[in-house]
Amino acid sequence: MLTRRRFLGHAALQWAASAGLSALPALGSAATTSTSTTTGERSFDTAASRPAAPLATLGRVPIIVVGTGYGSAVTALRLAEAGHQVVMLEMGRLWTEPASDGSIFTRTLAPDGRAMWFKDRTEAPLKTFLGLDIINRKIPQYAGVLDRVNYDEMSVYVGRGVGGGSLVNGGMAVTPRRSYFEQMLPGVDAAEMYATWFPLANRTLGVNSIDPTWFESANCYRYARVSRDHAQQTGLKTVFVPSVYDFNYMAKEELKKVPRSALAQEVIYGNNHGKRSLDKTYLADAVGTGRVSIHTLQQVRRIEQQANGDYLLTVRGINEWGRVISECQIACGHLFLGAGSLGTSELLVRARETGALPGLPRAVGEGWGHNGNVMAARTNKLWNTTGSLQSTMPAMGIDDWDNAANPVFAEITPLPTGFENWVSMYLAITKNPERGRFVYDKASDGVALNWTRAQNAFTVQSAKTLIDRINVKQGTQYRTDLFGGGKAFADDFCYHPLGGCVLGQATDAYGRVKGHDRLYVTDSALIPGSIGVNPFVTITALAERNVHRVIAQDLGRA
Numbered sequence: 001m002l003t004r005r006r007f008l009g010h011a012a013l014q015w016a017a018s019a020g021l022s023a024l025p026a027l028g029s030a031a032t033t034s035t036s037t038t039t040g041e042r043s044f045d046t047a048a049s050r051p052a053a054p055l056a057t058l059g060r061v062p063i064i065v066v067g068t069g070y071g072s073a074v075t076a077l078r079l080a081e082a083g084h085q086v087v088m089l090e091m092g093r094l095w096t097e098p099a100s101d102g103s104i105f106t107r108t109l110a111p112d113g114r115a116m117w118f119k120d121r122t123e124a125p126l127k128t129f130l131g132l133d134i135i136n137r138k139i140p141q142y143a144g145v146l147d148r149v150n151y152d153e154m155s156v157y158v159g160r161g162v163g164g165g166s167l168v169n170g171g172m173a174v175t176p177r178r179s180y181f182e183q184m185l186p187g188v189d190a191a192e193m194y195a196t197w198f199p200l201a202n203r204t205l206g207v208n209s210i211d212p213t214w215f216e217s218a219n220c221y222r223y224a225r226v227s228r229d230h231a232q233q234t235g236l237k238t239v240f241v242p243s244v245y246d247f248n249y250m251a252k253e254e255l256k257k258v259p260r261s262a263l264a265q266e267v268i269y270g271n272n273h274g275k276r277s278l279d280k281t282y283l284a285d286a287v288g289t290g291r292v293s294i295h296t297l298q299q300v301r302r303i304e305q306q307a308n309g310d311y312l313l314t315v316r317g318i319n320e321w322g323r324v325i326s327e328c329q330i331a332c333g334h335l336f337l338g339a340g341s342l343g344t345s346e347l348l349v350r351a352r353e354t355g356a357l358p359g360l361p362r363a364v365g366e367g368w369g370h371n372g373n374v375m376a377a378r379t380n381k382l383w384n385t386t387g388s389l390q391s392t393m394p395a396m397g398i399d400d401w402d403n404a405a406n407p408v409f410a411e412i413t414p415l416p417t418g419f420e421n422w423v424s425m426y427l428a429i430t431k432n433p434e435r436g437r438f439v440y441d442k443a444s445d446g447v448a449l450n451w452t453r454a455q456n457a458f459t460v461q462s463a464k465t466l467i468d469r470i471n472v473k474q475g476t477q478y479r480t481d482l483f484g485g486g487k488a489f490a491d492d493f494c495y496h497p498l499g500g501c502v503l504g505q506a507t508d509a510y511g512r513v514k515g516h517d518r519l520y521v522t523d524s525a526l527i528p529g530s531i532g533v534n535p536f537v538t539i540t541a542l543a544e545r546n547v548h549r550v551i552a553q554d555l556g557r558a
Contacts, residue, residue: 009284013096013162055295055315056328061087064313064332066300066347069164070536071523072338073282074201074543080291082551083558087332088292089313091299091339092117092160093143093320095167095270096279105145105270108392108416113142115269117160118322123148124268125157125375125493127484129417143297143320145270148493149342151449154370154436155493157268158340162294163278165340165536167270169495171245171393172411173207174533177401181538184528187504193541201540202242204285206276210240210247210395220254220263222387224396226380227412227424231398234473236466238398241411244281245393249274254389265416267392275393282540301327303335303347304356305516311335334555337501338523338543341368345438345500345525346447348513353440359515360506365438367502368449369529370494372430374459376467377415377479380422390414398426400466401532407431408466409533423479427495428463432456435529438500456491463489496535501525503542511546518554522546 063079065072068090076086098104099114106114111122122136129135146168149156159165175198182190215221228238245262252258253274261273271277286292302314310331317326337344349365351357380386391414398410411427436451471477478488501507503526506514511526513519522543524535531538551557 003285003288005288006281006284007288008290009286009288010280012287013094013279013284055089055298055317055330056326058087058330060310060331060333061085062332063087063334063336064089064311064330065336065338065522066313067164067338067340067343067523068162068278068283068294069159069338069340069523070166070278070282070539071543072164072336073278073286074540075336075338075522075547076292077282077286077289078544078547078551079555080286080289082555084291084555085558086286086292087330088294089298089300089315090162090294090296092145092162092164092296094162094279094294094296095145103272105266105272108265108267108269109418111137111139111269113140114144115139115146116144117147118143119148123155125490126482128481131481141322143318143322146268151451153453153492154449154451156342156370156449156497157493157495158342158497162296163283166244166277166279168268169534169536170267170411170413171243171275172534173202173205173242173244173537175202175537176531176533180401180532184531185503185542187509188542188545193545197541197545198537200544201537204281205244205537205540206246206281207242207244207537208247209242211251212240214247214251215240215395218251218254218391219387220250220389220391221395222385223390223414223424224394224412226384226386227398227426228396230384230424230470230474234470236398236400236469238396238412241395241397243393243395244276245271246274246276247395250391250393262391262393263389265392265418271392300339300347302356303351306331309333309517311519334518334520336520336522337525338521341497341500341524342449344521344523348501348506349438349440349447350445353442357516357519361514363506363514364501366435367499367505367528368436368438368451368497369432369434369499370459371496371498371530371532371535372428372432372459372462373494373496374428374430374456374463375413375426375483375490376428376463376488377423377425377482378467378471378474378476379479380424380476381474382422384422385420386415386422386424388419390416392416398466406462406465407532408462410463410466411534426463426467428459428466429496429532429534430459430462431530431532432459432462434458435499453491460489460491498524498527498531498535499529502528510549512550512554520546520550
């Protein structure tokens, strides 16, 4: 729903990008000029503000939110609605202005510097096709939208930019099974979550469901119907999956009535159209309040606490080519960390181990998991064509989570090569009990993830047990030419990093970090390694619950 606030937020985000600003101001903080713009049948006034004050000149502000992903976006919006001024720090750039080719984002199979965060070569999930190194390309180093953070035995994909992971994910907006949610987060009132916070998150995110009738006839979902039929013939249950991609827009894409995005191989390097990423929902709403400023290309390097209880952040500014152009310090009374499972955990582990925040508990850095992620693919019979046109937004999954011996939720994912490939691909989510931990390395001042490939054995075996059943029934085989090294399972990366500052362990029941007042975690680091489905709806709903309590008890209305 396009409200006046959201429209103002959109306008400010677009204007800031077109003006080449690295800081998006709170609309109420500077003189504005207005123009009249009409959308549909409604007319609004749009405000375009002068640049926000440089970060180095701010000195002290009441509230800082680190990151602009799901938890941060929720937190900033609700704080602003309560009357508080909020400064957001984002290490990536703002993605609202088209480049010289007329597009904001690059296509998956035609990447350039916009694709990846300071890499000289793309690092896509697929390494080869038919054993040939034709997937990844050399690119100029740039502040691109996707990062692959490579640890010793695990790599993690994260989004970089205003909107975080919402810019690069597959849009699958799944509310977890209540029984599993209760198992993983026993200290959270599930009845309240499912009656109040999950519905609120889904509404604000713009979650919608595919029309089943259209799904049955859409050429772009032939690949999903083939995988569904094979699963059902094996005795497995399939379910439709809601999405933040606008399915009505996608239907028009197939008819070529609008510019194509999901049907133009766009996903991991961003979608130019159709997707309701956070910059179009929560963040637009937040900026539209006039109380939220976003400073981009700003990386928080250090957090310490001053004698008066304020938090002092050391922040490094870069340009889009990675050159360090500034370093400053800024203080705040309340600090909300939403830099993601990796970023938040790294900041807090470093702060504890260097003595900057010595009161942090030992539970900080513990409980990390990859949500049981593993990818695999099958080769179908020649008569089971999966289609040359494939939507990059999954709409169906195999739901075998009730299998007591081998619970698996397997997303039916595309392989959008642009030609018939006879491949059925899956991203399996399993109930892997293994957990990793973040550790500080004094010599490099870095934080590493302790996770071994051996800890993936359970995940691989769980996915294999399910897919083996389909292969036996269909007389098909695994594809071993996609992930490098002749592997049938891609177990060296994940899309769903969770944990590191687990709710009720490193924090209290509402994300307040133990040992330090007015310090909060508001993102995926709170979830203990597994939630059983794509996690962003859970992250969003949990942030809604937590910030509601924090505002009521810690801040009140300004």
